Amino acid sequence: GAVVSQHPSWVICKSGTSVKIECRSLDFQATTMFWYRQFPKQSLMLMATSNEGSKATYEQGVEKDKFLINHASLTLSTLTVTSAHPEDSSFYICSASPGRDSPLHFGNGTRLTVT
């Protein structure tokens, strides 16, 4: 079945540094990928829609300059948290679908801790 791989699964970084998270569709092409953020014991909040070859569409309240999204190929989208702060610590999850009539597949998430 369709698999979405996310890397790294966890990362610890110092405040002020940048962190890049990768989301890959391993056996299908995805023109659209979604990035979610999940705080402890809370639901997933959609951050942005990543579109291959074009700019990402950000949800209201999400800082574009802080959460940089690049969808350079049909199998890879990256989320870069720039100048990370402790409040950016969270669980980030990506998802992708082989097509509009196919279900979403989720990555296993990346736990980011900013110290």
Add this chain to the structure above:
Amino acid sequence: AQSVTQLDSQVPVFEEAPVELRCNYSSSVSVYLFWYVQYPNQGLQLLLKYLSGSTLVKGINGFEAEFNKSQTSFHLRKPSVHISDTAEYFCAVSDEPAAGNKLTFGGGTRVLVKP
């Protein structure tokens, strides 16, 4: 605008007992409903979905859900739970039938199956 409410944040249940997780939604357009399960430190896995047709939907792992348009509900049920069903469950809604689109998630229900 769409919203999803999961009325129970936690549901403790004994092994082999039945469980019902409640989900209510609001939407001004046609809705398509989904239930996902999340195991610790993992992404989400689709349990089942309602797109159209029969209001009783059967999913994986013995789960089923019933779409009730008049009550705007999509409650999830399992007649007999196992320890392995301990997880977080999310109800989600989309205004497009293909799950490969943006989802709005409920707050989640944590199920703890006790021996």
